[in-house]
Amino acid sequence: MDQQLELLLEIQDLRMQRRGLTDGTLTDLEAEVFDIKIEDAIRSLDEKVEELAQRLTRGIRERYRRIADKAPRVVAPVINGICYGCFVAVSTARASEADRNLRVESCEYCGCFLYHVG
Amino acid sequence: MQLREFFVPSAIKLDLAAETKDEALKELVSCMGLDGKSEGILYKMLKRRENLGSTGIGRGIAIPHCRSLVVTRLRVAFGRKLSGLDFKAIDEKPVRYVFLIVAPPLEVSNQYLPVLGRIAQFGKEADVPDLLAEISSPEQFIELLDAKDL
Numbered sequence: 001m002d003q004q005l006e007l008l009l010e011i012q013d014l015r016m017q018r019r020g021l022t023d024g025t026l027t028d029l030e031a032e033v034f035d036i037k038i039e040d041a042i043r044s045l046d047e048k049v050e051e052l053a054q055r056l057t058r059g060i061r062e063r064y065r066r067i068a069d070k071a072p073r074v075v076a077p078v079i080n081g082i083c084y085g086c087f088v089a090v091s092t093a094r095a096s097e098a099d100r101n102l103r104v105e106s107c108e109y110c111g112c113f114l115y116h117v118g
Numbered sequence: 119m120q121l122r123e124f125f126v127p128s129a130i131k132l133d134l135a136a137e138t139k140d141e142a143l144k145e146l147v148s149c150m151g152l153d154g155k156s157e158g159i160l161y162k163m164l165k166r167r168e169n170l171g172s173t174g175i176g177r178g179i180a181i182p183h184c185r186s187l188v189v190t191r192l193r194v195a196f197g198r199k200l201s202g203l204d205f206k207a208i209d210e211k212p213v214r215y216v217f218l219i220v221a222p223p224l225e226v227s228n229q230y231l232p233v234l235g236r237i238a239q240f241g242k243e244a245d246v247p248d249l250l251a252e253i254s255s256p257e258q259f260i261e262l263l264d265a266k267d268l
Contacts, residue, residue: 001155009187013163016185016223025231033238035177035208038191041170077187077222084224117190 001101004060005075008104008113011052012075013065018045043073060104067111076112086110121236121268122260129195130256133218136197139205140165143182146218156188160220172239173209178214179241181196183234184219185221192229194237196259198250203236217241238268241247 020026020043030036053061067074076085078100083090088109100116107114129149136142147161156268163184167173174180180203195218202212215235240246243266253259 006159009159010162012223013159013184013186015168017163017167020185025235029231029235029238034171034173034181036171044170073223075187077190077224079190092266104218115187117187 002103004056005101005104005113005115007052007055008060008064009076009115012051012073014045014049014052015068015072015074018042018049021045037044063106064113067081069115073112075115076107076110077117079117082111083107083110083114090114102103119232120263121233121240122194122263124194124229124233125256125260125263126194127256127260129193130259131195131197132253132259134197134199135204136199136203138212139168139203142203142216143168143174143196143218146182146197146216149195150189150220151191152188157187160186164218164220171211172206172208174209174213175207175238175241176207176211177241178202178207178211178247179217180205180215181217181219181234181237181241181265182206183219183230185223185230187223189220189222190220192205192225192233194197194219194233200251215241215247236268240266 021038061070073085076083078090081089086109105114132143134145136145143164144161147157163186164182167184173182195217202214205213207213219234229231249262
């Protein structure tokens with residue numbers, strides 16, 4: 001897997017984790033069952049996301065920031081040829097390439113970085 | 119929704135080889151049937167969640183959990199280490215039972231939170247630690263979930 005894509009995946013997963021901490025039900029669970037200090041956790045996740053973002057190459061980081069400013073999802077999974085960022089089929093050639101995930105690609109429709117799952 | 123629907127025998131380890139928290143996470147992640155790279159990413163995410171605060175909820179039970187793009191559906195695993203693992207749990211006691219929950223960012227049926235909540239509820243029942251100590255097969259683990267109407 002491309003190392004930049006791997007960084008983007010980590011960033012996306014951390015952003016999801018952060019988003020979860022502002023979701024009522026999960027916030028309650030994390031605070032009550034796991035005794036998490038929500039504000040501290042959010043601050044910690046924000047710092048980690050930024051630290052990882054700094055490790056992206058300049059061009060990818062700029063693209064990442066453009067997407068991240070507008071939408072919660074910066075990386076979309078591609079499952080069975082469908083981009084789950086916009087639910088549009090990505091090009092067959094792209095989806096079937098043997099070297100998928102070996103370079104950073106974006107969805108031509110929604111702009112999300114693409115991660116081929118499975 | 120029944121918890122038993124999510125557990126498969128191959129992801130129920132009644133005798134974890136792990137000696138540490140990290141090894142236990144790796145061992146349970148390896149039950150998920152992912153490729154090596156995805157396992158690594160998932161392990162890293164679980165570690166990052168643990169860094170926010172231990173998922174050891176006390177009474178010997180831990181519930182590591184996260185969402186990650188590397189899985190396409192909700193997965194759960196159970197691991198038991200009767201000699202105990204240092205999980206930095208809330209009650210500072212060793213963890214003997216580990217329930218791992220991972221889910222994709224997007225779920226059509228949104229099962230992640232209900233499953234996490236039900237396992238947490240299960241873990242808080244007074245007799246559960248003793249019952250988990252007594253089971254001797256994955257099938258008995260499933261039967262225990264059934265008996266608890268989970």
